[in-house]
Amino acid sequence: xxxxxxxxxxxxxxxxxxxxxxxxxxxxxxxTTCGRPIELIAVAARDRTKDRGVxxxxxxxxEDAVALASEAEIDVFVELMGGAGxxxxxxxxxxxxxxxHVVTANKALLAKHGIELxxxxxxxxxxxxxxxxxxxxxxxxxALRESLTGNTVSRVYGIMNGTCNYILTKMEKEGLTFKAxxxxxxxxxxxxxDPTFDIEGNDTAHKLSILTSLAFGTAIAADDxxxxxITNISIEDIQAAADLGYRIKLLGVAQRxxxxxxxxxxPTMVPHDSVIAQVDGVTNAVAVESDILGELLMVGPGAGGxxxxxxxxxxIADIAKSRPGAQHVPAFGRPTTALMPYKRARMQSHxxxxxxxxxxxxxxxxxxxxxxxxxxxxxxxxxxxxxxxHYADPAExxxxxxVTHATHEASVRKAIVSIKSEGYLVGEPQVIRIERPxxx
Amino acid sequence: xxxxxxxxxxxxxxxxxxxxxxxxxxxxxxxTTCGRPIELIAVAARDRTKDRGVxxxxxxxxEDAVALASEAEIDVFVELMGGAGxxxxxxxxxxxxxxxHVVTANKALLAKHGIELxxxxxxxxxxxxxxxxxxxxxxxxxALRESLTGNTVSRVYGIMNGTCNYILTKMEKEGLTFKAxxxxxxxxxxxxxDPTFDIEGNDTAHKLSILTSLAFGTAIAADDxxxxxITNISIEDIQAAADLGYRIKLLGVAQRxxxxxxxxxxPTMVPHDSVIAQVDGVTNAVAVESDILGELLMVGPGAGGxxxxxxxxxxIADIAKSRPGAQHVPAFGRPTTALMPYKRARMQSHxxxxxxxxxxxxxxxxxxxxxxxxxxxxxxxxxxxxxxxHYADPAExxxxxxVTHATHEASVRKAIVSIKSEGYLVGEPQVIRIERPxxx
Numbered sequence: 093x094x095x096x097x098x099x100x101x102x103x104x105x106x107x108x109x110x111x112x113x114x115x116x117x118x119x120x121x122x123x124t125t126c127g128r129p130i131e132l133i134a135v136a137a138r139d140r141t142k143d144r145g146v147x148x149x150x151x152x153x154x155e156d157a158v159a160l161a162s163e164a165e166i167d168v169f170v171e172l173m174g175g176a177g178x179x180x181x182x183x184x185x186x187x188x189x190x191x192x193h194v195v196t197a198n199k200a201l202l203a204k205h206g207i208e209l210x211x212x213x214x215x216x217x218x219x220x221x222x223x224x225x226x227x228x229x230x231x232x233x234x235a236l237r238e239s240l241t242g243n244t245v246s247r248v249y250g251i252m253n254g255t256c257n258y259i260l261t262k263m264e265k266e267g268l269t270f271k272a273x274x275x276x277x278x279x280x281x282x283x284x285x286d287p288t289f290d291i292e293g294n295d296t297a298h299k300l301s302i303l304t305s306l307a308f309g310t311a312i313a314a315d316d317x318x319x320x321x322i323t324n325i326s327i328e329d330i331q332a333a334a335d336l337g338y339r340i341k342l343l344g345v346a347q348r349x350x351x352x353x354x355x356x357x358x359p360t361m362v363p364h365d366s367v368i369a370q371v372d373g374v375t376n377a378v379a380v381e382s383d384i385l386g387e388l389l390m391v392g393p394g395a396g397g398x399x400x401x402x403x404x405x406x407x408i409a410d411i412a413k414s415r416p417g418a419q420h421v422p423a424f425g426r427p428t429t430a431l432m433p434y435k436r437a438r439m440q441s442h443x444x445x446x447x448x449x450x451x452x453x454x455x456x457x458x459x460x461x462x463x464x465x466x467x468x469x470x471x472x473x474x475x476x477x478x479x480x481x482h483y484a485d486p487a488e489x490x491x492x493x494x495v496t497h498a499t500h501e502a503s504v505r506k507a508i509v510s511i512k513s514e515g516y517l518v519g520e521p522q523v524i525r526i527e528r529p530x531x532x
Numbered sequence: 533x534x535x536x537x538x539x540x541x542x543x544x545x546x547x548x549x550x551x552x553x554x555x556x557x558x559x560x561x562x563x564t565t566c567g568r569p570i571e572l573i574a575v576a577a578r579d580r581t582k583d584r585g586v587x588x589x590x591x592x593x594x595e596d597a598v599a600l601a602s603e604a605e606i607d608v609f610v611e612l613m614g615g616a617g618x619x620x621x622x623x624x625x626x627x628x629x630x631x632x633h634v635v636t637a638n639k640a641l642l643a644k645h646g647i648e649l650x651x652x653x654x655x656x657x658x659x660x661x662x663x664x665x666x667x668x669x670x671x672x673x674x675a676l677r678e679s680l681t682g683n684t685v686s687r688v689y690g691i692m693n694g695t696c697n698y699i700l701t702k703m704e705k706e707g708l709t710f711k712a713x714x715x716x717x718x719x720x721x722x723x724x725x726d727p728t729f730d731i732e733g734n735d736t737a738h739k740l741s742i743l744t745s746l747a748f749g750t751a752i753a754a755d756d757x758x759x760x761x762i763t764n765i766s767i768e769d770i771q772a773a774a775d776l777g778y779r780i781k782l783l784g785v786a787q788r789x790x791x792x793x794x795x796x797x798x799p800t801m802v803p804h805d806s807v808i809a810q811v812d813g814v815t816n817a818v819a820v821e822s823d824i825l826g827e828l829l830m831v832g833p834g835a836g837g838x839x840x841x842x843x844x845x846x847x848i849a850d851i852a853k854s855r856p857g858a859q860h861v862p863a864f865g866r867p868t869t870a871l872m873p874y875k876r877a878r879m880q881s882h883x884x885x886x887x888x889x890x891x892x893x894x895x896x897x898x899x900x901x902x903x904x905x906x907x908x909x910x911x912x913x914x915x916x917x918x919x920x921x922h923y924a925d926p927a928e929x930x931x932x933x934x935v936t937h938a939t940h941e942a943s944v945r946k947a948i949v950s951i952k953s954e955g956y957l958v959g960e961p962q963v964i965r966i967e968r969p970x971x972x
Binding site: 118126229230234238240242367384387391393414426 | 564
């Protein structure tokens with residue numbers, strides 16, 4: 093059996109503690125599978141006195157992750173601290189500069205510094221593995237980086253934030269408001285005390301930016317993503333979607349178009365009988381459409397200490413199974429020098445179907461006027477209907493729901509501006525894009 | 533850039549021709565991704581004169597695959613001939629004995645000789661890659677062999693035969709008979725002229741036996757699988773399933789139980805709102821339940837020249853990215869000497885829910901008598917109902933449908949024997965097992 097693989101772990105939160113426990117409990121099984129033992133020889137965390145339920149007596153303790161990465165006699169540096177800044181950034185960089193392999197679950201770090209770090213890894217012949225950074229336990233990085241080699245990807249999309257999917261699922265199944273479902277998610281630990289980063293779509297955007305680079309061979313452009321969160325989604329939207337045969341999901345979508353790459357995160361209506369529509373609760377799902385393989389969909393746990401630790405462990409095992417300096421696996425699928433610049437497709441030129449919900453005062457001719465504005469903008473309608481209650485008070489505003497055939501974002505925005513100028517609208521119009529998964 | 537990876541391809545059918553075309557058209561892209569060019573230097577096929585739509589002028593032609601595997605100066609032998617016997621077996625063996633890596637899409641070969649071949653590969657430090665052998669383009673081998681390292685798998689199951697799933701989907705959606713749907717599948721090229729191997733479940737069993745070995749670390753036991761095909765499934769079953777909130781799929785299931793490992797292939801009722809129930813047509817799906825990661829489901833194309841070629845290419849690329857002798861990736865996840873013997877769990881001890889459809893003569897007390905036999909065998913019923921038509925002719929037999937809570941196969945079989953002995957049954961009872969995917 094080959095020499096032990098010596099690892100150092102920085103960050104002993106939920107994921108770090110899970111990982112350490114698994115490495116200890118399954119020491120022998122891992123040695124058999126990997127052909128060599130995996131030894132935890134160093135850890136870094138702030139509070140040395142905290143009981144993490146794992147035995148750390150054999151590991152050298154560093155208060156400073158950068159010191160661990162710079163000094164410890166390790167083969168792999170495992171970064172589980174999180175955050176785009178320090179100590180995550182400096183410690184990962186320090187490890188790679190020494191030619192030490194890095195495994196990280198840190199999406200924010202990669203979204204911001206991924207290409208720079210990948211470049212250092214290549215120069216030093218080190219691996220930079222980050223399966224856990226996107227969609228937790230779902231092996232989507234491996235699929236894009238390894239399985240799909242040779243394919244040209246046309247679209248990658250998915251449900252990548254468990255908090256949002258939990259809230260949307262609960263709103264639909266129990267008819268509760270966004271606020272009530274968010275509070276329940278917070279109670280269950282599925283949402284942070286400050287949930288902004290999740291519910292506004294930033295977390296999904298970070299993950300999407302990494303997938304985009306892998307899928308299209310471009311530099312990461314995490315700040316160049318069209319972003320809409322789910323705070324604006326009402327029960328009325330969810331019910332109207334259901335009536336029309338759709339469900340609402342927060343999707344991250346990256347798509348190759350004639351004018352560049354579209355990266356967008358927004359609430360999306362997907363057909364009710366599509367596979368991805370059935371993905372409920374905190375579960376994640378990622379789909380990749382490519383020209384040789386066709387469409388691949390992967391569904392699994394997107395977060396949680398164990399699922400994330402499992403992905404980290406898979407990355408460590410890949411290194412254990414390879415031999416030092418033995419592999420050519422560029423972090424983003426191709427050498428950083430061969431990555432193409434990211435060219436953003438403007439959101440205005442996005443093509444797709446739209447769901448539009450309008451509240452209007454009950455006045456003769458409104459229906460025809462709305463239809464007219466759509467026609468003026470060359471928007472072809474799949475349906476237009478008035479949602480009426482059993483007893484309709486003429487003084488109450490009426491709800492009109494439109495579903496368009498594929499059209500341009502610019503046309504929809506123009507039509508909405510025209511409709512707004514007519515003066516019969518009550519409140520803001522709701523616009524939700526429709527995404528059609530490939531037919532299975 | 534490192535030296536070219538030299539490959540020889542044996543078998544130039546649909547998959548082989550697709551692979552050769554892709555290797556030529558994407559030569560540069562592959563060299564960038566893999567860090568070295570991939571060169572096709574030798575091919576073997578029977579008919580040299582046949583036009584396969586690809587340029588083979590630069591490859592040395594072998595009439596004999598074994599000669600190619602034994603003599604050609606290649607780094608990788610790609611076996612795409614199929615069949616458990618020769619020339620597939622001897623050529624793969626010859627290549628591995630020379631220490632040459634092998635990539636194959638041949639499930640029958642692996643189901644029969646996989647462990648022997650894996651042993652030779654290990655001795656010689658060669659890789660034996662076979663992503664395309666199970667579920668076509670779905671990277672389930674990679675997920676089990678690499679991503680799930682360290683996990684203990686409890687169940688793996690899936691839709692692994694496109695022909696059967698196409699037929700069952702079409703029967704449900706269009707209300708056509710099994711025979712009509714099979715003929716349509718044959719017309720579209722989704723079913724062979726002799727479809728026995730697919731529709732009787734043997735193809736699924738081969739694939740399942742490979743997944744079982746990878747998932748549970750046991751020797752392959754392809755002949756030790758409980759097998760039931762779909763020829764017996766009627767529209768009545770499908771409609772009754774739909775009424776009860778289920779869909780019928782041909783699943784291969786391998787499951788860890790107290791008494792050993794259950795391997796079974798049979799028509800299965802899955803809840804209508806489960807993700808796997810939405811997998812239609814020729815699409816495949818494989819789910820893996822493990823203790824650290826949780827449940828992972830992968831959906832994608834299970835067959836077809838391009839999807840299969842994509843999986844083969846992924847396997848070749850993995851070798852191209854590694855360096856000769858540089859990796860320790862045992863073919864079945866652990867060294868063959870560390871594989872455990874397969875211990876079969878008896879089908880009689882299977883536990884699960886059952887759907888039972890009986891045709892009975894219309895006689896007072898039959899209903900109570902059936903319920904009585906169930907109770908005698910400690911079978912708890914979820915529902916029992918009589919399917920009646922709008923106009924029921926008393927002389928016509930009546931259909932009674934039972935759905936049980938989780939019970940034992942042995943109890944169900946005993947109850948059926950008792951019911952049969954009563955003399956009120958018309959024809960054979962239909963029994964379909966219910967499988968519950970983990971709740972997402």
